[in-house]
Amino acid sequence: xxxxxxxxxxxxxxxxxxxxxxxxxxxxxxxxxxxxxxxxxxxxxxxxxxxxxxxxxxxxxxxxxxxxxxxxxxxxxxxxxxxxxxxxxxxxxxxxxxxxxxxxxxxxxxxxxxxxxxxxxxxxxxxxxxxxxxxxxxxxxxxxxxxxxxxxxxxxxxxxxxxxxxxxxxxxxxxxxxxxxxxxxxxxxxxxxxxxxxxxxxxxxxxxxxxxxxxxxxxxxxxxxxxxxxxxxxxxxxxxxxxxxxxxx
Numbered sequence: 300x301x302x303x304x305x306x307x308x309x310x311x312x313x314x315x316x317x318x319x320x321x322x323x324x325x326x327x328x329x330x331x332x333x334x335x336x337x338x339x340x341x342x343x344x345x346x347x348x349x350x351x352x353x354x355x356x357x358x359x360x361x362x363x364x365x366x367x368x369x370x371x372x373x374x375x376x377x378x379x380x381x382x383x384x385x386x387x388x389x390x391x392x393x394x395x396x397x398x399x400x401x402x403x404x405x406x407x408x409x410x411x412x413x414x415x416x417x418x419x420x421x422x423x424x425x426x427x428x429x430x431x432x433x434x435x436x437x438x439x440x441x442x443x444x445x446x447x448x449x450x451x452x453x454x455x456x457x458x459x460x461x462x463x464x465x466x467x468x469x470x471x472x473x474x475x476x477x478x479x480x481x482x483x484x485x486x487x488x489x490x491x492x493x494x495x496x497x498x499x500x501x502x503x504x505x506x507x508x509x510x511x512x513x514x515x516x517x518x519x520x521x522x523x524x525x526x527x528x529x530x531x532x533x534x535x536x537x538x539x540x541x542x543x544x545x546x547x548x
Contacts, residue, residue, distance in 0.1 A: 302478040304388045304486070310464050311383060314357055319467070323367040325356035334380045335395040335493075343395050344493070344537065351380040351393065358456050361463040375455035376448045378490070389487045392452055394445065400494040400532050401508050406437050442512055449490055449520060453483055488526045490517070493536045 313319055315328045326333075334353050335344040354377040362370050380393040413430045416422045461479050465472040494509060510530040517528050 302475065302482040304385070304482075307383060307390075307482070307486075308385055310461060311352065313464055313467070314352070314360065314460065317360075320360045321363050321365065321367040324360040324363060325353070327352055327356050327360060329353045329356070331380070334393075343397050343495070343533065351382045354378050354381050354392075354452065354456065357381075357460050361460045375451035375459065376444070377456045378448050378452045381452075387487070389489060392449075392488065392490045393493065394448060394490070395493045396441070396445075396509075397495050398441070399497045400510060400530070401497045402441075404512075405439050406434070409434055409437055439512070441509070442516055445492065445513060446516055446520075449517060449526075453488075453524065454480070457483060484524055486525065488524065490526055490528045492528070492530045494530065494532055496532045496534045 317324055317327060328350055329352075331344055331349040331351055334351055358374050358377055362374055364370055378392040378394045380395075382391050382393075383389070384391065413427065413434060416430070417427050458476065458479065461475075462472045464470075465475055492509070492513060508530075513530055514528055517526075520526065521528060
Protein backbone atom coordinates (compact mmCIF):
# COMPACT_ATOMS: atom_id res chain seq x y z
CA UNK A 300 0.00 0.00 0.00
CA UNK A 301 1.43 3.40 -1.00
CA UNK A 302 2.29 6.08 1.54
CA UNK A 303 -0.26 8.90 1.94
CA UNK A 304 -1.04 12.01 3.99
CA UNK A 305 -2.71 10.05 6.75
CA UNK A 306 0.38 7.88 7.10
CA UNK A 307 2.50 10.99 7.57
CA UNK A 308 0.14 12.32 10.24
CA UNK A 309 0.44 9.00 12.07
CA UNK A 310 4.21 9.20 11.78
CA UNK A 311 4.30 12.64 13.40
CA UNK A 312 1.87 11.58 16.13
CA UNK A 313 4.12 8.66 16.99
CA UNK A 314 7.11 11.01 17.39
CA UNK A 315 5.05 13.51 19.32
CA UNK A 316 4.69 11.03 22.19
CA UNK A 317 8.07 11.06 23.91
CA UNK A 318 7.11 7.92 25.84
CA UNK A 319 7.74 5.97 22.63
CA UNK A 320 11.47 6.62 22.99
CA UNK A 321 14.30 6.10 25.45
CA UNK A 322 14.49 8.37 28.49
CA UNK A 323 17.48 10.09 26.85
CA UNK A 324 15.30 11.32 24.01
CA UNK A 325 14.77 15.04 23.44
CA UNK A 326 11.53 17.02 23.37
CA UNK A 327 10.14 16.57 19.83
CA UNK A 328 7.18 18.97 19.95
CA UNK A 329 8.21 22.33 21.33
CA UNK A 330 7.30 25.98 21.65
CA UNK A 331 8.53 28.14 18.79
CA UNK A 332 10.49 30.28 21.27
CA UNK A 333 12.70 27.30 22.08
CA UNK A 334 13.05 26.02 18.53
CA UNK A 335 14.15 29.38 17.17
CA UNK A 336 16.99 29.98 19.62
CA UNK A 337 19.89 31.61 17.84
CA UNK A 338 22.59 29.55 19.51
CA UNK A 339 22.92 31.72 22.62
CA UNK A 340 20.68 32.62 25.54
CA UNK A 341 18.47 34.89 23.48
CA UNK A 342 15.42 33.69 21.62
CA UNK A 343 15.26 34.75 18.01
CA UNK A 344 11.45 34.65 17.90
CA UNK A 345 9.70 35.93 20.99
CA UNK A 346 6.26 35.71 22.56
CA UNK A 347 4.92 33.11 20.16
CA UNK A 348 2.48 30.64 21.65
CA UNK A 349 2.99 28.30 18.71
CA UNK A 350 4.14 24.71 18.83
CA UNK A 351 6.01 22.88 16.09
CA UNK A 352 8.13 19.79 15.71
CA UNK A 353 11.76 20.38 16.52
CA UNK A 354 13.35 18.75 13.47
CA UNK A 355 16.78 18.29 15.05
CA UNK A 356 15.22 16.52 18.03
CA UNK A 357 13.13 14.27 15.80
CA UNK A 358 16.32 13.09 14.10
CA UNK A 359 18.10 12.73 17.44
CA UNK A 360 15.31 10.47 18.77
CA UNK A 361 15.21 8.46 15.55
CA UNK A 362 18.93 7.79 15.95
CA UNK A 363 18.66 6.30 19.45
CA UNK A 364 19.02 2.60 20.14
CA UNK A 365 16.79 0.92 22.70
CA UNK A 366 19.59 1.38 25.26
CA UNK A 367 19.73 5.15 24.60
CA UNK A 368 23.01 5.10 22.67
CA UNK A 369 23.17 6.72 19.21
CA UNK A 370 23.19 4.52 16.13
CA UNK A 371 25.26 6.94 14.03
CA UNK A 372 27.70 9.58 15.27
CA UNK A 373 26.68 12.12 12.62
CA UNK A 374 23.23 13.06 11.35
CA UNK A 375 21.98 14.85 8.24
CA UNK A 376 21.47 18.61 8.37
CA UNK A 377 17.90 19.65 9.09
CA UNK A 378 15.77 22.75 9.10
CA UNK A 379 14.87 23.99 12.57
CA UNK A 380 11.19 23.10 12.59
CA UNK A 381 8.41 21.49 10.64
CA UNK A 382 4.65 21.24 10.79
CA UNK A 383 1.99 19.61 8.65
CA UNK A 384 -1.30 21.30 7.83
CA UNK A 385 -3.55 18.25 7.68
CA UNK A 386 -6.48 20.25 6.29
CA UNK A 387 -4.61 21.54 3.25
CA UNK A 388 -2.03 18.75 3.24
CA UNK A 389 0.95 21.12 3.15
CA UNK A 390 4.27 20.35 4.79
CA UNK A 391 6.07 23.40 6.21
CA UNK A 392 9.79 23.63 6.94
CA UNK A 393 11.15 26.58 8.96
CA UNK A 394 14.74 27.78 9.26
CA UNK A 395 15.67 30.68 11.55
CA UNK A 396 18.86 32.67 10.92
CA UNK A 397 19.96 35.33 13.39
CA UNK A 398 21.62 37.55 10.78
CA UNK A 399 20.17 40.38 8.68
CA UNK A 400 18.39 39.55 5.45
CA UNK A 401 20.69 42.02 3.69
CA UNK A 402 24.24 40.87 4.40
CA UNK A 403 27.67 41.14 2.84
CA UNK A 404 28.01 39.35 -0.47
CA UNK A 405 31.40 37.70 -0.05
CA UNK A 406 31.47 36.50 -3.63
CA UNK A 407 31.23 40.14 -4.73
CA UNK A 408 34.00 41.00 -2.28
CA UNK A 409 36.23 38.29 -3.75
CA UNK A 410 35.60 39.58 -7.25
CA UNK A 411 36.59 43.10 -6.13
CA UNK A 412 39.85 41.79 -4.67
CA UNK A 413 40.71 40.00 -7.91
CA UNK A 414 39.90 43.07 -10.01
CA UNK A 415 42.07 45.26 -7.76
CA UNK A 416 45.00 42.84 -8.02
CA UNK A 417 44.64 42.76 -11.80
CA UNK A 418 44.30 46.51 -12.34
CA UNK A 419 46.59 48.00 -9.69
CA UNK A 420 49.30 45.38 -9.18
CA UNK A 421 51.60 43.57 -11.55
CA UNK A 422 50.13 40.13 -10.95
CA UNK A 423 50.90 37.26 -13.31
CA UNK A 424 47.99 36.53 -15.67
CA UNK A 425 48.07 32.83 -14.78
CA UNK A 426 47.53 33.71 -11.12
CA UNK A 427 44.60 35.95 -12.05
CA UNK A 428 43.21 33.12 -14.20
CA UNK A 429 43.48 30.75 -11.23
CA UNK A 430 41.79 33.24 -8.91
CA UNK A 431 38.94 33.67 -11.39
CA UNK A 432 38.47 29.91 -11.43
CA UNK A 433 38.24 29.97 -7.64
CA UNK A 434 35.73 32.81 -7.92
CA UNK A 435 33.63 30.78 -10.35
CA UNK A 436 33.34 27.96 -7.82
CA UNK A 437 33.00 30.14 -4.74
CA UNK A 438 29.73 30.21 -2.81
CA UNK A 439 28.71 31.94 0.39
CA UNK A 440 28.87 29.60 3.39
CA UNK A 441 25.35 30.48 4.57
CA UNK A 442 23.86 29.79 1.14
CA UNK A 443 25.70 26.45 0.95
CA UNK A 444 24.43 25.40 4.37
CA UNK A 445 20.84 26.41 3.61
CA UNK A 446 20.91 24.54 0.30
CA UNK A 447 22.25 21.49 2.13
CA UNK A 448 19.56 21.72 4.80
CA UNK A 449 16.84 21.87 2.16
CA UNK A 450 18.15 18.75 0.43
CA UNK A 451 19.00 16.81 3.59
CA UNK A 452 15.69 17.60 5.27
CA UNK A 453 13.78 15.94 2.44
CA UNK A 454 15.93 13.06 1.29
CA UNK A 455 17.89 12.02 4.38
CA UNK A 456 16.36 13.40 7.61
CA UNK A 457 12.71 12.52 6.99
CA UNK A 458 13.59 9.02 5.71
CA UNK A 459 15.68 8.55 8.88
CA UNK A 460 12.60 9.39 10.94
CA UNK A 461 10.47 7.07 8.84
CA UNK A 462 12.95 4.17 9.17
CA UNK A 463 12.63 4.23 12.97
CA UNK A 464 8.85 4.25 12.62
CA UNK A 465 8.99 1.22 10.31
CA UNK A 466 11.14 -0.67 12.78
CA UNK A 467 8.65 0.01 15.56
CA UNK A 468 5.71 -1.35 13.58
CA UNK A 469 7.71 -4.12 11.86
CA UNK A 470 7.34 -2.64 8.38
CA UNK A 471 9.89 -3.41 5.68
CA UNK A 472 11.60 -0.05 5.23
CA UNK A 473 13.32 -1.16 2.01
CA UNK A 474 9.95 -1.88 0.45
CA UNK A 475 8.22 1.22 1.87
CA UNK A 476 11.06 3.68 1.25
CA UNK A 477 10.30 4.42 -2.42
CA UNK A 478 6.62 5.10 -1.70
CA UNK A 479 7.64 7.46 1.07
CA UNK A 480 10.05 9.37 -1.19
CA UNK A 481 7.41 9.60 -3.94
CA UNK A 482 4.97 11.04 -1.42
CA UNK A 483 7.57 13.59 -0.32
CA UNK A 484 8.27 14.65 -3.90
CA UNK A 485 4.58 15.00 -4.79
CA UNK A 486 3.36 16.60 -1.56
CA UNK A 487 2.94 20.37 -1.30
CA UNK A 488 5.90 21.81 0.60
CA UNK A 489 6.87 25.26 1.83
CA UNK A 490 10.40 26.17 2.92
CA UNK A 491 10.29 29.38 4.97
CA UNK A 492 13.58 31.09 5.90
CA UNK A 493 13.32 33.71 8.65
CA UNK A 494 16.18 36.22 8.90
CA UNK A 495 16.86 38.99 11.41
CA UNK A 496 15.55 42.46 10.60
CA UNK A 497 17.77 44.64 8.42
CA UNK A 498 19.68 47.52 9.99
CA UNK A 499 18.28 51.02 9.53
CA UNK A 500 21.31 51.90 7.41
CA UNK A 501 20.69 51.30 3.73
CA UNK A 502 22.67 48.34 2.43
CA UNK A 503 25.84 49.16 0.51
CA UNK A 504 26.40 48.09 -3.07
CA UNK A 505 28.40 45.08 -1.93
CA UNK A 506 25.49 43.82 0.17
CA UNK A 507 22.90 41.48 -1.25
CA UNK A 508 19.58 40.17 -0.03
CA UNK A 509 19.50 36.50 0.90
CA UNK A 510 16.00 36.56 -0.55
CA UNK A 511 17.42 37.00 -4.07
CA UNK A 512 20.34 34.64 -3.56
CA UNK A 513 18.38 31.80 -2.02
CA UNK A 514 15.58 31.86 -4.56
CA UNK A 515 18.12 31.87 -7.38
CA UNK A 516 19.89 28.82 -5.95
CA UNK A 517 16.74 26.86 -5.10
CA UNK A 518 14.70 27.50 -8.24
CA UNK A 519 15.67 24.22 -9.91
CA UNK A 520 15.16 22.28 -6.69
CA UNK A 521 11.70 23.81 -6.35
CA UNK A 522 10.62 22.81 -9.84
CA UNK A 523 11.30 19.09 -9.36
CA UNK A 524 10.18 18.77 -5.73
CA UNK A 525 6.90 20.72 -5.63
CA UNK A 526 8.35 23.32 -3.25
CA UNK A 527 7.64 26.99 -2.74
CA UNK A 528 10.24 29.10 -0.95
CA UNK A 529 9.57 32.17 1.18
CA UNK A 530 12.26 34.39 2.72
CA UNK A 531 11.12 36.87 5.38
CA UNK A 532 12.47 38.98 8.22
CA UNK A 533 11.78 38.44 11.90
CA UNK A 534 9.54 41.53 11.94
CA UNK A 535 7.35 40.19 9.15
CA UNK A 536 7.22 36.77 10.73
CA UNK A 537 6.15 38.16 14.10
CA UNK A 538 3.39 40.24 12.51
CA UNK A 539 1.27 37.12 12.24
CA UNK A 540 2.82 36.13 8.94
CA UNK A 541 2.85 32.52 10.08
CA UNK A 542 -0.92 32.51 10.20
CA UNK A 543 -1.11 34.29 6.85
CA UNK A 544 1.29 31.80 5.29
CA UNK A 545 -0.79 28.85 6.40
CA UNK A 546 -4.13 30.43 5.54
CA UNK A 547 -3.11 31.73 2.10
CA UNK A 548 -0.97 28.87 0.81
